Amino acid sequence: MKHLHRFVRRAAAFVLAAVLCVCVLAPAASAAVTIGGADTTLIPAEEENCLAWLFGSSDTITMPYLNIKGQGLRRNVTLDLVDCLVGITYTELGSIGSYVSASAAQQAWKAQAVAIHSYLEYHKQYGSSSNALIYTPVDQIPSSAREAIRRAVEPVKNEVLTYNGSVCDAVWSASAGYNTQTGVYGTCSSRDAWGTDVPYLQSVESPYEEQYHNKLRRVIGKDYTYKEYNDSRTGEPYVSADTTHKDLGGFVQYNTFVSNGRSYRYIGQFVSSRYCFDFGADESGTPCMTYYGFGHGVGMSQCGAVGYAQEQGMGYREILRHYYTGAGISASGSSGDGFFGWLHRLFHW
Structure with a gap:
């Protein structure tokens, strides 16, 4: 009986979704302006199409404001999520593979990317600006550094720091x-x-x-x-x-x-x-x-993160848990956004 009830709930949800999709499906957004590579676009948030609303997406991230290197502060920025994290991670840490082992660099970049994603999601949630961060368009990053950072970011792109179920304001500084x-x-x-x-x-x-x-x-x-x-x-x-x-x-x-x-x-x-x-x-x-010290000294130290990765072989999760006391690491809410994410919560799938 329990399985039958679950099946009925799911069937009802899909019927409701299908009806709404037919009613509100809109044309795709107008052509976007490419700013950082083939998969990185700036799209005004209000032009996002119905499919994104229905299905949600973990492939893009939208911010009310973001500083873009060479372009200044831009409003309603939608970027490919990986490109966004790669571009900001490069701005923050650069090509550290020149100074430490490849494995240590990967862990430090991962820790930085998760902190960045958490910071962005926190400020989106509260409607505040994340304009302190600067996104370097990925086509402006030297190819060797770009690909190395991308290898680090891809596996952790949907991870964020949380505390008591809420995303963390994961601030960091250069050195303590x-x-x-x-x-x-x-x-x-x-x-x-x-x-x-x-x-x-x-x-x-x-x-x-x-x-x-x-x-x-x-x-x-x-x-x-x-x-x-x-x-x-x-x-x-x-x-x-x-x-x-x-x-x-x-x-x-x-x-x-x-x-x-x-x-x-x-x-x-x-x-x-x-x-x-x-x-x-x-x-x-x-x-x-x-x-x-350089910076406010709160949260993760970038120099410390690199040091822990190189000297003690710490993985990015250990690094983050060290600097953000009591925080956990969870999948971000991006893939659960949109109408189907709402249905999932409504029907307790």
Whole structure:
């Protein structure tokens, strides 16, 4: 009897779908503009055809806004999913196969691609912009790098990070910091960085920061450490600071940096508003403040991910679970979108 009921539900669903398909089937969308290779297109979201609505698709991804290299911010962007992940992964990590083994590069690219997909899906879900990411059209990527990254991305294209059943805001940064008090390299928690506690964005150890930043600095484009000799507001050396609010990685907490009795949110020569720091002197004895890290330091460290893959042979799933505390990896909702996805949920297939 149970099987009969299931059969009846499925039959009813297909009849309903067939009726609706006949009623609302629309012509295919107008010709799309090719921007990144034969399979990569920009299509205004409102022109997507009825079949995509009915069946859903895991082959494309649509974003309200996306920065495209050489074209700037574009609205209602639909891309081939793999091309999208390849293009953004290349922007973020580049041709790391030149610096680490082929297998390590594959795992780091996979971890980056899953984080990218999660980030995009999270911001789509809440209607917020993902314009911080830059998509490099795939025909602008050197062929050897493009194909290597594609081999990494293809098997994981539908995977996203989830926490308690919801997709994660899987942020990342180039490299994390160093805490001279504890001797630990590590990431920054979201609470320390932005004042909001996110369960899966906690501070975790990340031991390969300087080592792999030095290898990847051509990709990242900045030195790992900088020295500030004088306070630009007073001309005096930095000689003291509030060091009581540091997380595991040595990052200062949200809006708490105090030096020479003055409060700072951002110091001009720092590479971002998030940083960790130490005080000392240069070779001539001049007092200086050294700071570490590139980016906000929250979530996955790209240098750390590459290091874990190369030094410990970590797979991408281990890397992601290390950096996103308590997160799981699930198939994305893309293939379940559309009318048939709704029917599936309605009839409990």
